Amino acid sequence: MRLFECILLLCLVVCALSVAFTKDLLTSIIIFMSYSLIMCLIWMILQSPDLAITEAAVGAGVTSILFFLTLKKIRAIRKEGQDEQEEG
Amino acid sequence: MSRRKDNYETSRWLKFKRWMDGETDPLSVGMDPIEVIPEEKMRERRKDFARRKAYDEELSRIRVSSAGKTEIMKARGIRYFQKFYKIMSVILCLGIILVLLWTVAALPVTGGAGNPANNEVAARYIEKGLQETGAVNIVTGMILDYRAFDTFGESCVLFIASCCVLVLLRLDADSKNESIRKMIAESDDRHFEPKDDIILQKCACVLVPVIMIFGIYIILNGHLSPGGGFSGGAVLGSGLILYLNAYGYEKMSRLFTEKVYRRTTLCALTFYCLAKSYSFFTGANHLESGIPVGTPGAILSSGLILPLNICVGLVVACTMYVFYTLFRKGGM
Numbered sequence: 001m002r003l004f005e006c007i008l009l010l011c012l013v014v015c016a017l018s019v020a021f022t023k024d025l026l027t028s029i030i031i032f033m034s035y036s037l038i039m040c041l042i043w044m045i046l047q048s049p050d051l052a053i054t055e056a057a058v059g060a061g062v063t064s065i066l067f068f069l070t071l072k073k074i075r076a077i078r079k080e081g082q083d084e085q086e087e088g
Numbered sequence: 089m090s091r092r093k094d095n096y097e098t099s100r101w102l103k104f105k106r107w108m109d110g111e112t113d114p115l116s117v118g119m120d121p122i123e124v125i126p127e128e129k130m131r132e133r134r135k136d137f138a139r140r141k142a143y144d145e146e147l148s149r150i151r152v153s154s155a156g157k158t159e160i161m162k163a164r165g166i167r168y169f170q171k172f173y174k175i176m177s178v179i180l181c182l183g184i185i186l187v188l189l190w191t192v193a194a195l196p197v198t199g200g201a202g203n204p205a206n207n208e209v210a211a212r213y214i215e216k217g218l219q220e221t222g223a224v225n226i227v228t229g230m231i232l233d234y235r236a237f238d239t240f241g242e243s244c245v246l247f248i249a250s251c252c253v254l255v256l257l258r259l260d261a262d263s264k265n266e267s268i269r270k271m272i273a274e275s276d277d278r279h280f281e282p283k284d285d286i287i288l289q290k291c292a293c294v295l296v297p298v299i300m301i302f303g304i305y306i307i308l309n310g311h312l313s314p315g316g317g318f319s320g321g322a323v324l325g326s327g328l329i330l331y332l333n334a335y336g337y338e339k340m341s342r343l344f345t346e347k348v349y350r351r352t353t354l355c356a357l358t359f360y361c362l363a364k365s366y367s368f369f370t371g372a373n374h375l376e377s378g379i380p381v382g383t384p385g386a387i388l389s390s391g392l393i394l395p396l397n398i399c400v401g402l403v404v405a406c407t408m409y410v411f412y413t414l415f416r417k418g419g420m
Contacts, residue, residue, distance in 0.1 A: 049314035
């Protein structure tokens with residue numbers, strides 16, 4: 001269990017760093033989601049399931065969706081179909 | 089920037105104005121007006137200075153081309169000021185960091201027995217929580233009984249936040265402004281929805297009921313097992329968002345419109361406010377509240393916590409969903 005905890009913490013640090021250093025915004029949001037999921041597992045290990053549920057629902061779910069929407073609004077994400085139309 | 093007269097810089101009015109603002113001493117005419125400012129004032133008016141600096145720079149660039157000696161002096165003064173500004177900002181930053189670190193150093197050691205966190209409040213929550221609130225889940229007992237006023241504030245904050253987003257992002261369909269109506273017509277791709285993505289729809293078909301039931305379970309069992317209004321509401325909200333994405337606005341509007349949102353949120357907040365006012369009133373006056381605590385562990389127990397959990401859950405679920413729709417389209 002101790003080893004698992006260490007691996008999780010290491011993943012947390014790696015995720016946190018790579019969110020900051022990723023150039024692509026979409027990728028960084030997905031890494032942020034995985035950060036939230038790891039955080040959720042850590043909350044479970046720290047014996048606070050309340051926070052784990054909230055973290056999973058808010059951190060990994062709703063916040064990321066709102067980020068995606070914002071990216072779509074500011075046209076940082078483009079659909080493949082749109083690209084083809086613009087190229088063609 | 090509005091155009092100014094050429095001789096405005098030397099006019100009496102500007103000198104008077106600057107003197108009134110306390111930025112320059114009228115006796116020291118030859119000196120650079122920015123250099124004589126004391127540090128405290130500079131911090132206060134940094135924004136104002138930045139704007140003025142840009143203006144002065146532009147002005148000096150124009151003047152330098154006509155090569156007046158005083159203007160060159162002035163440009164040099166601005167350069168000195170820029171350096172001064174950078175150094176001052178670094179010093180300010182370091183100062184704040186030092187103060188914060190100093191505060192951290194003055195904090196009690198983590199886990200010490202004599203820490204202020206180890207007082208009688210936590211002991212009472214743990215020892216008498218079950219008896220006084222009737223909630224098996226001590227966390228919910230604390231949040232919705234001992235500290236219910238805080239939770240009420242949090243729900244209100246969520247409501248106010250969604251109202252602000254509504255004010256900022258809503259597009260008024262009845263607007264007489266031509267451009268806004270055009271914008272709505274452009275952004276309204278609702279009639280292209282649902283996109284009939286068969287994979288998404290089948291997934292949603294399986295997942296949405298499970299998510300909904302899980303959310304309702306978390307809310308209703310908030311006083312018995314981990315969870316509560318906020319987490320359950322967030323789960324419910326994500327279920328609603330998934331359904332909306334799979335099946336589109338038309339099917340969603342059968343269940344959830346702006347009117348439903350307003351009424352639900354208002355009713356939930358009002359009920360919360362009234363219920364807690366009642367228990368505060370009776371508690372402060374040492375009266376019997378008359379609300380049975382019930383047997384701990386039963387679903388209908390722990391007095392007001394269950395209805396309060398439902399209220400908080402409704403507010404949170406509605407707010408999550410409304411955030412999504414407003415970010416997406418600017419309307420429900």
